[in-house]
Amino acid sequence: xxxxxxxxxxxxxxxxxxxxxxxxxxxxxxxxxxxxxxxxxxxxxxxxxxxxxxxxxxxxxxxxxxxxxxxxxxxxxxxxxxxxxxxxxxxxxxxxxxxx
Amino acid sequence: xxxxxxxxxxxxxxxxxxxxxxxxxxxxxxxxxxxxxxxxxxxxxxxxxxxxxxxxxxxxxxxxxxxxxxxxxxxxxxxxxxxxxxxxxxxxxxxxxxxxxxxxxxxxxxxxxxxxxxxxxxxxxxxxxxxxxxxxxxxxxxxxxxxxxxxxxxxxxxxxxxxxxxxxxxxxxxxxxxxxxxxxxxxxxxxxxxxxxxxxxxxxxxxxxxxxxxxxxxxxxxxxxxxxxxxxxxxxxxxxxxxxxxx
Numbered sequence: 001x002x003x004x005x006x007x008x009x010x011x012x013x014x015x016x017x018x019x020x021x022x023x024x025x026x027x028x029x030x031x032x033x034x035x036x037x038x039x040x041x042x043x044x045x046x047x048x049x050x051x052x053x054x055x056x057x058x059x060x061x062x063x064x065x066x067x068x069x070x071x072x073x074x075x076x077x078x079x080x081x082x083x084x085x086x087x088x089x090x091x092x093x094x095x096x097x098x099x100x
Numbered sequence: 101x102x103x104x105x106x107x108x109x110x111x112x113x114x115x116x117x118x119x120x121x122x123x124x125x126x127x128x129x130x131x132x133x134x135x136x137x138x139x140x141x142x143x144x145x146x147x148x149x150x151x152x153x154x155x156x157x158x159x160x161x162x163x164x165x166x167x168x169x170x171x172x173x174x175x176x177x178x179x180x181x182x183x184x185x186x187x188x189x190x191x192x193x194x195x196x197x198x199x200x201x202x203x204x205x206x207x208x209x210x211x212x213x214x215x216x217x218x219x220x221x222x223x224x225x226x227x228x229x230x231x232x233x234x235x236x237x238x239x240x241x242x243x244x245x246x247x248x249x250x251x252x253x254x255x256x257x258x259x260x261x262x263x264x265x266x267x268x269x270x271x272x273x274x275x276x277x278x279x280x281x282x283x284x285x286x287x288x289x290x291x292x293x294x295x296x297x298x299x300x301x302x303x304x305x306x307x308x309x310x311x312x313x314x315x316x317x318x319x320x321x322x323x324x325x326x327x328x329x330x331x332x333x334x335x336x337x338x339x340x341x342x343x344x345x346x347x
Contacts, residue, residue: 004179004195005169011202013225019210020221029211031335036208036233037298038311038334039201042327043174043230044291045315051284060285067289071296077138084289 056095063088128248132255135239139231142290143260144267146173151271153180160272167268168261172229173287175199178324198324201331205233212240213249220250227257234294303341310337 024032052060067084075083126134150173154164157180166176179195186194205228213221235256236249243249298304311334318326 001166001169001179003192004175004199005166005171007192007196008170008172008175008199008202009226011196011199012206012228013222015203015207015210016213016221016225017218019207019214020218023214024207024211031339032204032207032211034304034307034335034338035204035331036237037295037304037307038331038338039204039327040230040234040291040294041298041308041311041334042315042330043201044288044295045312045330046319046327047174047284047291048288049316049319051288054284060288063285064288064292067292068295068299071293072299074296075293077290077293078141080293081138081141081286081289084285084292088285088289 059091128251147267148271155275
């Protein structure tokens with residue numbers, strides 16, 4: 001834990017300290033912005049995939065579609081969680097009912 | 101948003117001062133706490149599960165220490181699970197690979213924090229993770245005042261840190277009591293809100309589509325290296341777009 005913690009802190013602190021007096025060029029700036037977006041997307045994808053693997057993937061897929069649609073419309077996190085959770089629960093019930 | 105103009109000795113206009121907080125806007129500390137609270141809905145269930153994982157590994161104090169040392173659920177759980185299957189060396193590598201995205205987050209925040217003092221850079225570093233990064237990015241787009249950004253981030257970060265470490269402790273104490281809770285769906289739903297801004301930008305939609313497809317295709321890669329591949333694929337996709345489409 002200490003090793004992972006020290007390495008994680010270095011990942012967090014080094015860019016902040018190294019770029020204290022330097023700025024990135026427009027090209028590097030764009031790359032970093034894309035990297036941040038890609039990293040967060042990867043985390044969401046992998047956590048949703050993990051959820052889908054625990055049973056039928058349909059509830060996860062439906063709830064994520066609803067969540068992303070609401071997110072694109074600037075909905076609050078609470079509304080996204082509520083709507084996504086309801087869709088997940090209803091879809092899970094429907095899948096269970098159909099499966100018998 | 102208010103603008104002020106400052107005058108030189110001769111009375112001529114010298115320029116426009118940085119935008120100050122409007123008199124009726126909430127304090128940055130309160131705003132930071134309020135911005136983080138909804139995201140805790142996703143973080144708390146995950147923290148309980150991390151705590152339960154910690155409990156299954158025997159040394160609860162050592163396992164719990166990861167809550168504030170590592171400060172990342174996915175890396176924390178990956179390290180503990182890999183420790184069982186592959187030993188300490190591989191576990192350390194796995195935990196660090198999962199957290200390499202923190203380099204990206206931190207570099208991204210460094211762009212907005214040019215005027216921040218060193219003590220803040222060091223203090224804030226320990227609290228950079230997906231929710232706090234997303235909140236800081238959104239806040240930086242709305243406010244460029246250094247002191248306001250500092251207070252906002254520290255308030256959001258401490259709120260997350262307090263909830264995260266205490267809920268892991270609760271999960272560790274209650275152990276397998278949370279096995280029935282299907283928390284797997286909560287985290288992606290909570291994080292989906294942070295993708296909203298990117299979904300409205302064509303360039304970012306391409307980056308996100310490529311990153312998501314790559315992350316899914318490489319989900320079986322060892323030691324979570326698939327995440328690194330997904331980040332690289334997203335960067336390449338963004339860079340490959342015509343310059344006119346770049347934001």
